[in-house]
Amino acid sequence: MNPLTDELWSPYIVGVGIGILVWLGFLLSNKAIGCSTAYARTFGMLEKAVRGKKVEEKPYYKKFIPEIDWEWMLVLGIVVGAFLSSIISGIFRVEMVPLVWEETIGSSYIIRFVGALIGGILLGFGARMAGGCTSGHGISGTIQLALSSWLAFIFFFIGGILTAFLIYGGF
Amino acid sequence: MGEEFYKDKRKQLLIGFLIGVVFGFLLDRGGATDFNIIVNQLLLKDFTVLKIIFSAIITGMIGVHLITKYLSPELQPKPCMWKPIIIGGLIFGVGFAVLGLCPGTASGAMGTGAVHAVFGVIGMLVGAGMFASVYPYLMEFMEESDLGEVTLPELLGINKWIMITIISIILIGVMYFIERIGL
Numbered sequence: 001m002n003p004l005t006d007e008l009w010s011p012y013i014v015g016v017g018i019g020i021l022v023w024l025g026f027l028l029s030n031k032a033i034g035c036s037t038a039y040a041r042t043f044g045m046l047e048k049a050v051r052g053k054k055v056e057e058k059p060y061y062k063k064f065i066p067e068i069d070w071e072w073m074l075v076l077g078i079v080v081g082a083f084l085s086s087i088i089s090g091i092f093r094v095e096m097v098p099l100v101w102e103e104t105i106g107s108s109y110i111i112r113f114v115g116a117l118i119g120g121i122l123l124g125f126g127a128r129m130a131g132g133c134t135s136g137h138g139i140s141g142t143i144q145l146a147l148s149s150w151l152a153f154i155f156f157f158i159g160g161i162l163t164a165f166l167i168y169g170g171f
Numbered sequence: 172m173g174e175e176f177y178k179d180k181r182k183q184l185l186i187g188f189l190i191g192v193v194f195g196f197l198l199d200r201g202g203a204t205d206f207n208i209i210v211n212q213l214l215l216k217d218f219t220v221l222k223i224i225f226s227a228i229i230t231g232m233i234g235v236h237l238i239t240k241y242l243s244p245e246l247q248p249k250p251c252m253w254k255p256i257i258i259g260g261l262i263f264g265v266g267f268a269v270l271g272l273c274p275g276t277a278s279g280a281m282g283t284g285a286v287h288a289v290f291g292v293i294g295m296l297v298g299a300g301m302f303a304s305v306y307p308y309l310m311e312f313m314e315e316s317d318l319g320e321v322t323l324p325e326l327l328g329i330n331k332w333i334m335i336t337i338i339s340i341i342l343i344g345v346m347y348f349i350e351r352i353g354l
Contacts, residue, residue: 006200011222012346014201018223019230021194026235026244028186030177033194035275036299039292043300059310060303070187075278077191078198082279085199095285098206098271116287119270120277120294121301122262127274128302129259129309131249134273138224143231145322145334146248152260157213159264164213167268 007089022140031070032144034136036127038075041066104168130155173243195279204279206271206287213268218349225342232335246322254316255309270294 003009025033044066048055055061086092097112105111127133130152132141138156141149177183195204201223202208211217239246267273270291272280277295280288323338324331 008202009197009200011201011219012226014197014203015223015226015228016230017197018194018227019232019234021190021197022227022231023234023238025190026238027242028176028190029183030244031187032247033190035273035278036295039274039295040299040303043296044303046296047300058303058306060306064303068184070183073184073187074191074194075275077188077193078195078275078278079282080188081192081195081197081282082199082204083195083282084192085196086204086283089200092284095206095283096287098210098285098287100207100210101271112287113290116270116290117294117297119266119268120291120296121298122266122294123270123274123277123291124266124295124298124300125302126259126261126263126266126298127295128299129255129313130263131252131256131259133263133275134224134267135275137249139227139231141249142228143235144246144248145232145324145331145338146251147318147321147323147326148249148251148253148256150323151251151253152256152263155257155260156264156267159261160213160267161215161264163265163268164210168210168214 005089007091018139019143022143025140029070032136032140033074034071034132034140035075035078036124036133036136037064038069038072039124040064040128041069041072100168104170126159194275195282198276198279199283203276204272204283204285206280206285209273209276210268210271216354218354222346222349225346229339229342232338236331236335248320248322250320251318252313252316253318255313266294266298 022033025031041064044061048066096109097107101112132152134156137149137152142153198204202219203223208217208219212220238244272288272291274295277288277291281292324334
């Protein structure tokens with residue numbers, strides 16, 4: 001057994017590792033790990049490229065300046081890290097339609113892509129409305145014992161569980 | 172680590188990237204970049220995701236509170252605007268189930284070759300952009316329910332180490348129960 005090529009590690013080891021990364025974020029950067037602001041900033045950068053500087057006047061982009069910041073680099077790092085992991089373990093493969101989706105909804109690429117797009121829109125909107133995502137609220141925020149984050153974490157899963165049973169639960 | 176170090180933009184961007192690389196690696200080895208594992212968690216058939224999050228919370232809680240007690244970084248709890256958190260949280264949850272990934276794990280899934288996750292990422296960009304556009308109209312509604320940057324120990328009026336102990340015991344208890352029933 002070589003841990004470097006094992007496809008899956010114990011979830012407890014992975015969790016402890018992620019907890020230590022949160023320590024490092026505080027220690028090395030005075031920052032709490034999160035992902036969803038990177039999406040808002042990126043959209044702002046694209047909007048700025050199309051519509052020009054006036055985009056910076058939007059109140060939201062005054063709070064979250066459309067630029068490459070620490071969190072943006074973190075999200076880029078996630079893409080690279082997951083790529084490296086899947087190449088080393090050998091599970092990297094082109095996936096058009098995931099298995100559970102195929103079994104319950106069907107094997108059409110188009111329907112899955114449209115579904116993913118709609119799911120993404122809801123995630124992006126919901127995360128910015130709630131002020132964070134599974135990382136920023138669900139891990140970093142709960143770790144800080146923030147009331148906001150525990151509340152968000154609970155509602156992420158209430159919404160997720162109910163919807164998953166409706167779509168994939170076979171009703 | 173002093174103020175100077177935190178203000179060194181190039182070093183900080185590099186650190187953010189490197190933490191992200193390890194984060195992405197860990198998410199993938201945990202199975203969290205896989206649509207099937209996340210959806211099966213939401214269907215309560217596979218508890219991998221909850222085991223990852225709970226062990227991260229326990230480890231993180233202890234370390235982060237020690238760091239912020241003895242070293243310069245300070246806690247940065249997000250403000251508790253309960254109305255947008257509940258509504259936004261539920262919207263997020265619906266998207267979480269439909270995409271079967273979240274903002275962090277979708278970018279990871281893209282790295283492992285999931286083409287459908289690319290559409291999820293495009294959707295998240297659009298959704299975040301839509302929120303930025305309607306934000307001026309929602310600002311008042313959001314802020315009227317703001318309870319401030321309150322933490323659980325402040326709310327309950329107890330010592331934070333007691334809170335950390337209580338939460339750790341509950342989370343370990345839940346994980347123990349899940350293992351006992353074979354999930």
